[in-house]
Amino acid sequence: MNLASKAEYPSCGAEAVGGLAGCDEVFSRLIGREFADPVLFRAHRLTVDAYCLQHTEKYMISSKSAAAHLMGICWSLEVGESLHLPPELKRFVDGPHVFVRVAVPPQLRRGKINITHLNSLSEPREYLVASREWAQSVWLAWSSAWEQTRAWVREAQKANYHSHKATPLFGAGNAGTSGKG
Ligand SMILES: [Zn+2]
Secondary structure, eight states, X not given: OOHHHHTTSOTTOOSSSOHXXXXXXXXXXXXXXXXXXXXXXXXXXXXXXXXXXXXXXXXXXXXXXXXXXXXXXXXXXIIOOOSSOOHHHHHHHHSSOOOOOOOOOOTTOSOSOOTHXXXXXXXXXXXXXXXXXXXXXXXXXXGGGHHHHHHXXXXXXXXXXXXXXXXOOTTSSOOSOXXXX
């Protein structure tokens, strides 16, 4: 790959999409499909978090948004499926906590799989499997942030547990659901 062609690659490494703008178009199209189909919507959190973690220059500018996407993908892959950002995490992210800035993997090293993995899939189950594969490859690329992210998730759950006594703590069984408010 020479320098000229490299400039056409978005940070996720997707080929032939037309840089970041093209990648964003693919992202918008898939998000649209997820909102239109309740089955595909189950992949929505993974799609958003995986995409943002591969395009940090645009979607993870603040340390708060970085922490939110890291915690989101950690929750989906290690705690349980969640259609929306879990209330525990939302409260924690919106609270007074000051998030340290985690090191971002270099461009083109943010997962072997990118959004084009989902592009041509019309069968919902295939789509769900593919979105998980994509998210797992992204999460693997961010392994240097695992320890910090898991600590945040535990902290968010602990704060929630003490104030709501609803959700079992991370690692203590099934989570992913909780009472409101
Ligand atoms: Zn991309």
